[in-house]
Amino acid sequence: QVQLQESGPGLVKPSQTLSLTCTVSGGSISSGSYYWSWIRQPAGKGLEWIGRIYTSGSTNYNPSLKSRVTISVDTSKNQFSLKLSSVTAADTAVYYCARESLRSERGGMDVWGQGTTVTVSS
Amino acid sequence: DIVMTQTPLSSPVTLGQPASISCRSSQSLVHSDGNTYLSWLQQRPGQPPRLLIYKISNRFSGVPDRFSGSGAGTDFTLKISRVEAEDVGVYYCMQATQFPWTFGQGTKVEIK
Numbered sequence: 001q002v003q004l005q006e007s008g009p010g011l012v013k014p015s016q017t018l019s020l021t022c023t024v025s026g027g028s029i030s031s032g033s034y035y036w037s038w039i040r041q042p043a044g045k046g047l048e049w050i051g052r053i054y055t056s057g058s059t060n061y062n063p064s065l066k067s068r069v070t071i072s073v074d075t076s077k078n079q080f081s082l083k084l085s086s087v088t089a090a091d092t093a094v095y096y097c098a099r100e101s102l103r104s105e106r107g108g109m110d111v112w113g114q115g116t117t118v119t120v121s122s
Numbered sequence: 123d124i125v126m127t128q129t130p131l132s133s134p135v136t137l138g139q140p141a142s143i144s145c146r147s148s149q150s151l152v153h154s155d156g157n158t159y160l161s162w163l164q165q166r167p168g169q170p171p172r173l174l175i176y177k178i179s180n181r182f183s184g185v186p187d188r189f190s191g192s193g194a195g196t197d198f199t200l201k202i203s204r205v206e207a208e209d210v211g212v213y214y215c216m217q218a219t220q221f222p223w224t225f226g227q228g229t230k231v232e233i234k
Contacts, residue, residue: 046214046225046226046227046228047163047171047214047216047225047228048225049222049223049224049225060221060222061222062221062222063123063221063222064222096170096171098171100218101176104180105173105176105177105180105182106157106159106176106177106218107157107159107160107161107176107177107218107219108161108173108176108177108182108218109161109163109171109173109216110173110176110182112170112171112172113170114170115170
């Protein structure tokens with residue numbers, strides 16, 4: 001079955017760019033039946049949707065982060081990535097990648113990565 | 123943004139007893155295509171979220187039938203018919219009808 005795995009630096013300095021990659025295994029990211037999403041969760045807090053990308057490269061972003069976020073896809077590597085610029089301590093969180101179904105389970109995030117903790121600190 | 127409000131925020135439950143979580147949205151979640159994209163997620167301690175229910179009432183593959191979802195428009199409910207120890211965790215409702223997708227604050231289910 002499909003599995004997702006986040007990777008990237010666990011520590012980022014303030015004002016720099018956070019970069020994470022999600023590797024998809026057990027299935028093709030080029031399947032037309034899914035969007036590929038990023039969600040974050042500050043410690044002890046709730047979930048925030050960051051944005052998503054389709055295999056074509058079409059994206060949707062949360063307006064609260066839109067000016068700082070870029071999500072891209074590399075179908076040759078079966079990966080998609082998140083870049084968040086000008087980070088501050090408020091961006092410290094566990095970052096999850098997830099798959100959003102366009103099939104019968106539409107609107108449901110049916111596969112999640114284990115999450116990766118990113119701390120913004122000098 | 124659509125605000126999702128869950129109640130209660132904490133639910134101590136006796137094993138084998140039912141539990142119910144309410145989720146209310148600030149706007150109707152009925153999409154222009156006629157579907158309502160309201161889902162429920164479970165997050166066990168130290169784990170990523172897991173999809174339980176999609177489109178209000180459809181159990182995702184492998185989810186026990188003690189979990190059920192109901193509701194319409196702006197009011198939705200997740201019920202656990204008989205709570206088991208493995209059900210401990212935080213439950214979130216999520217809407218995927220209108221951008222940006224948003225989540226409820228979470229309801230912590232714990233054993234009394």
